[in-house]
Amino acid sequence: xxxxxxxxxxxxxxxxxxxxxKPVLFTETDEAVLEGAPARMPEESGLRCHVGSRRDTAIVVxxxxxxSLIAGFDLAKDGYRPVPLYNTTSGRRQRVPPxxxxxxxxGALVQLLCTPLPDYVRNTIVGDNPPTFLLDSRRLRGTNQPxxxxxxxxxxxxxxxxxxxxxxxxxxxxxxxxIQETILPAEDLTHVLLRWKEGGIAIYLQDAGAESSLxxxxxxxxxxxxxxxxxxxxxxxxxxxxxxGFGSVVPIPGxxxxxx
Numbered sequence: 001x002x003x004x005x006x007x008x009x010x011x012x013x014x015x016x017x018x019x020x021x022k023p024v025l026f027t028e029t030d031e032a033v034l035e036g037a038p039a040r041m042p043e044e045s046g047l048r049c050h051v052g053s054r055r056d057t058a059i060v061v062x063x064x065x066x067x068s069l070i071a072g073f074d075l076a077k078d079g080y081r082p083v084p085l086y087n088t089t090s091g092r093r094q095r096v097p098p099x100x101x102x103x104x105x106x107g108a109l110v111q112l113l114c115t116p117l118p119d120y121v122r123n124t125i126v127g128d129n130p131p132t133f134l135l136d137s138r139r140l141r142g143t144n145q146p147x148x149x150x151x152x153x154x155x156x157x158x159x160x161x162x163x164x165x166x167x168x169x170x171x172x173x174x175x176x177x178x179i180q181e182t183i184l185p186a187e188d189l190t191h192v193l194l195r196w197k198e199g200g201i202a203i204y205l206q207d208a209g210a211e212s213s214l215x216x217x218x219x220x221x222x223x224x225x226x227x228x229x230x231x232x233x234x235x236x237x238x239x240x241x242x243x244x245g246f247g248s249v250v251p252i253p254g255x256x257x258x259x260x
Contacts, residue, residue: 001114003026003027003028003114004026006026006029006113007021007029009117009125010026010084011023012126015081016171017081017083017163020083020161020162020163021083022084022087022161024086024089025088025089025090025110028090029114051078051080051177051179051206053078054130055130056130056175057173057174058130058131058133058168058173058177059130059132059133059176059177059178059179060133060176060177060178060179061075061132061133061134061135061179062179062180062185062189063135063136063181065108065109065138066112068134068137069082069084069109069112069113070112072084072132072134073118076120076124076132079129080124080131080132081127081129081130082121082124082134083132083134084113084134085133085157085161086109086134086135087155087161088104088106088153089106090105090107090110091151091153101150101151102150102153103150103151103152103154104136104138104142104143104144104153106136106153130173135157137180137186139155140155140156140186157192158191158192159191162192162196164195165195165200168199168201169199169200169201174200174202175202175203175204176193176196176201176202177205178193178205178217180205180206181209184219185205185219193219194219203216204216204217
């Protein structure tokens with residue numbers, strides 16, 4: 001399958017959650033297929049928390065790298081439709097060696113996205129199922145320090161990357177559960193969650209590594225919340241990619257700038 005075909009499978013035109021599937025990482029799945037993707041998706045994600053099947057619930061999974069996608073597959077067993085929101089690139093098209101020169105290696109995510117899907121996942125994409133939005137919790141910190149010549153693929157989310165509280169409510173969703181490893185949601189995600197909360201959606205947090213009960217999210221109002229220029233200010237320091245998401249090489253002094 002080509003990268004376009006893989007993306008169209010994940011985001012069929014007939015599905016109401018398809019507009020939020022980010023296409024940028026799928027542009028690199030062609031090479032992953034040629035190199036040989038994993039034979040199948042792991043059967044279990046290792047999540048210890050149990051959300052259960054609820055038609056009135058949407059989920060946000062904010063876990064490191066491929067852990068979030070594998071968790072999305074696990075949640076599909078309860079009828080949740082995985083929605084990949086990975087808005088970055090791996091450096092493949094720039095021929096960047098990921099083990100040395102990429103701020104955050106997302107090669108494993110690229111391979112998992114083009115892995116043949118089990119039937120229980122395929123059924124959630126074509127059916128009328130609540131969403132589970134999948135994020136990489138490493139998106140803003142990376143695993144290396146930005147430096148000249150490194151591929152800087154840090155990224156962040158904005159309220160526009162998710163459906164509105166009204167959209168969720170009209171589809172019978174009254175609460176959102178955030179599965180993460182940290183005590184509080186990341187600041188960029190907090191901008192999204194507070195807008196949902198203002199729109200009447202209840203927000204709960206769940207620790208991915210413990211069989212603890214859900215707890216109400218207590219979130220402080222982040223700086224620049226609802227500022228008209230928040231997006232422009234937040235993007236300062238991040239590098240955009242010509243494919244539409246984030247990721248480009250930090251320019252080397254005297255080499256004429258970066259490319260995406």
